[in-house]
Amino acid sequence: MSTFLAFRTAAVALSRHPKPIPSAIFPLLVRGLQAPRKYPKNHQIEQQQPFVQLKDENGSLGPPQRPSEILESMDLSTHVLRLVTSEPPIVQIFTLMEDKMRQLSHKAGKKAEKQKQSRGHILTKEIQLSWFTSGQDLEHRLSKIREELEKGNVRVDVILNPKAKVRNPTGLEMDEQLDEIARRVEDVGMEWRERDRRRGSATIFFQSTVKREPIQRLTEEEIRKRAQEELEERQKQLQKKKRREEERLQSEHSDSTSSTP
Numbered sequence: 001m002s003t004f005l006a007f008r009t010a011a012v013a014l015s016r017h018p019k020p021i022p023s024a025i026f027p028l029l030v031r032g033l034q035a036p037r038k039y040p041k042n043h044q045i046e047q048q049q050p051f052v053q054l055k056d057e058n059g060s061l062g063p064p065q066r067p068s069e070i071l072e073s074m075d076l077s078t079h080v081l082r083l084v085t086s087e088p089p090i091v092q093i094f095t096l097m098e099d100k101m102r103q104l105s106h107k108a109g110k111k112a113e114k115q116k117q118s119r120g121h122i123l124t125k126e127i128q129l130s131w132f133t134s135g136q137d138l139e140h141r142l143s144k145i146r147e148e149l150e151k152g153n154v155r156v157d158v159i160l161n162p163k164a165k166v167r168n169p170t171g172l173e174m175d176e177q178l179d180e181i182a183r184r185v186e187d188v189g190m191e192w193r194e195r196d197r198r199r200g201s202a203t204i205f206f207q208s209t210v211k212r213e214p215i216q217r218l219t220e221e222e223i224r225k226r227a228q229e230e231l232e233e234r235q236k237q238l239q240k241k242k243r244r245e246e247e248r249l250q251s252e253h254s255d256s257t258s259s260t261p
Contacts, residue, residue, distance in 0.1 A: 038086075039082060039083050039084065040082075040083050041080050041081060041082045041083070041099070042067075042071060042076060042080065042081050043067070043068075043071065045067040045081065045083050045091065046066070046067045046068060048083070048086070048089075049067065049083065049086070049089040050066065051064040051065060051066060051089065052064070052065065052066075052067055052070075052083070052089040052090065052091045053065075053088065053089065053090050053091070054070055054090075054091055054092070054093070055084070055090050055091065055092045061090065067081065067091065070091065070093075074093065078095060078096060079093055079094065079095055079096065080093070080094050080095075080096060080099040081093055082094055082099060082102075096231055097224070097227055097228070097231065100227035100230060100231055101220075101223050101224060101227045104218070104223050104226055104227055104230075105218070105223055108217060108218050108223075109217075112217060121153065122153050122154060122155055122207075123153065123154045123155070124154070124155045124156075124157065125148050125154060125155070125156045125157070126156070126157045126159065127141060127144055127145055127148070127156060127157070127158050127159070128158075128159045128160075128161060129141045129158070129159075129160055129161070130160065130161050130162070130163050131160050131161070131162060131163065131168065131169050131173075131174070131177065132163050132166065142181065142184050142185070145158060145181070145185055145189075145206070146184075146185050146188055148208075149185055149188040149189040149206060149208040149209075149210065150188050150208070150210055151208065151210070151212070152208050152210040152211060152212035153208065153212060154207075154208045155192065155205065155206065155207045155208070156189065156205075156206045156208075157203055157204075157205055157206075158181060158203065158204045158205075158206065159201060159202075159203045160174075160177065160178070160201060160202050160203075160204075161200075161201045162199075162200035162201060168200040171197075174197065174202055178195060178202060178204050181204060182204065182206075185206060188208060188209060188210055189206035189207060189208050189209055189210075190206065190207060190209055191204060191205060191206060191207075192205055192206070192207035193205045
């Protein structure tokens with residue numbers, strides 16, 4: 001009888017549709033898994049492409065081979081194997097300088113394209129404070145308003161709210177505070193619509209008057225200089241890491257010898 005009940009319980013469990021994983025729990029299950037890189041390098045390529053074709057300096061493609069076979073013949077302290085297209089999987093060998101320059105050039109191009117696409121699109125930000133905000137807090141809020149307006153292509157709605165159990169300022173006092181805020185940012189923004197005042201609060205609407213300068217494309221020489229600086233900084237970090245590891249190993253060795261009878 002007990003065998004029959006166990007069998008029936010298992011059968012019922014298998015016949016049920018599995019419950020979907022809650023969206024709040026799913027990210028926890030995949031935490032630690034990284035999205036595949038679009039243009040992986042060196043041993044990262046093997047995780048995405050079991051076979052690749054090597055493109056030489058003349059643009060000719062070699063026969064399909066494993067990335068590890070190409071890496072075995074390379075000096076990775078001076079060169080990089082980079083996946084340049086995934087369909088079909090094609091790789092190229094670059095010097096560290098060439099690879100860094102390609103990355104910087106691609107990043108600068110994306111930044112310029114993003115600015116071009118956002119041209120004419122006005123963002124709206126909102127900043128709130130009370131009628132009784134003063135001192136450093138007021139200066140901080142005014143600085144924030146100015147900072148947003150200086151970006152260009154932006155509108156900032158500044159809302160002044162009443163404070164609980166405190167007498168609201170009179171209409172004249174409200175106007176004086178709004179005028180003072182407008183005066184403090186008049187070199188970077190202008191009021192573009194009528195002020196809105198209701199139930200003890202008021203909103204003043206600013207639009208930036210700052211013209212955003214288009215991002216200038218870096219010259220090849222500028223890219224080369226920046227790439228050299230980043231590579232040198234990277235080399236310094238690697239040397240520091242190596243020294244720390246050597247010091248750690250030396251310390252462990254000293255501890256082990258001193259504890260030996």
